[in-house]
Amino acid sequence: MRPIEKKHPGDIVRYTDSNNQEIEHTIQTDYKNYGDAKFPLVGNIGLFCSYCEGVEKLHSLEVEHVAAKTKTGSCTAWNNFLLSCKICNTIKGDERINNEYHLPHINNTFYSFIYDDTGRIKVNDKIPALSQKRAQNLLDLAKLQRYPGTQNPPSPKDFRWHSRLETWKIASDWKEKFIDGKITEEDIIAYAKTKGQWSVWFTVFKGVDSVRARLISDFPGTCASCFDANNNYEPIERNPGEEDPV
Numbered sequence: 001m002r003p004i005e006k007k008h009p010g011d012i013v014r015y016t017d018s019n020n021q022e023i024e025h026t027i028q029t030d031y032k033n034y035g036d037a038k039f040p041l042v043g044n045i046g047l048f049c050s051y052c053e054g055v056e057k058l059h060s061l062e063v064e065h066v067a068a069k070t071k072t073g074s075c076t077a078w079n080n081f082l083l084s085c086k087i088c089n090t091i092k093g094d095e096r097i098n099n100e101y102h103l104p105h106i107n108n109t110f111y112s113f114i115y116d117d118t119g120r121i122k123v124n125d126k127i128p129a130l131s132q133k134r135a136q137n138l139l140d141l142a143k144l145q146r147y148p149g150t151q152n153p154p155s156p157k158d159f160r161w162h163s164r165l166e167t168w169k170i171a172s173d174w175k176e177k178f179i180d181g182k183i184t185e186e187d188i189i190a191y192a193k194t195k196g197q198w199s200v201w202f203t204v205f206k207g208v209d210s211v212r213a214r215l216i217s218d219f220p221g222t223c224a225s226c227f228d229a230n231n232n233y234e235p236i237e238r239n240p241g242e243e244d245p246v
Helices: 034-045 086-092 129-142 160-179 185-195 198-204 209-218
Strands: 012-016 022-026 062-065 081-084 113-115 121-123
Touching (some): 012 034, 034 062, 062 086, 086 129, 121 129, 160 198, 185 209, 198 209
Antiparallel strands (some): 012 022, 062 081, 113 121
16 A cells, blocks of 8 residues: 655645646645545545555545544544545445554555555565554455455455456566566556556566656655665655554
């Protein structure tokens, strides 16, 4: 799950409106109509679901309340907003959220999880026990571990596992083509932005530092400090010295 650097009230974001005009917007503390926060959120973190990482068209992205507004979460506060696809937002529902969950704007959620070539996602067993527990809570909340033939099968409309699997196959093929000099970094980044599934691309391109660097710099809002540029851009602790360093 891509860790993001969410901007704060008073910060500036830029986005392009439907008239192809670039808008410079100052982040507000509160948005009376929370839908008005969608464009600023897109300017900050791009057209991607914060949970499953799928790329979405603007009209299908939803402003997602981290702490559900029906469970004492603020309906209007910028610091309670992320972007979500409809399926992740629906599945997450109105569960009460607290500090017992890893979240992409607070934790290094790429470090939290492992992605594999079957389309599965699981908690990284190399991180501290408390971090594992909180990562598992997020996985359970968004039900991202759903997979056919398991005790957690997907619903008929939940193809998130399949999107990861499909992207893994494409990314692996493109890695071979890149190594053979048949495609460029620009080709990879441009396609990755249209396909989504940032964590799959970042996992597959392990060992190709130049592409990993571009995946961090070219996907808006990616938390660069969550990765060690001197060690193949491997994930590092986002909150070192704290109870939950990840």
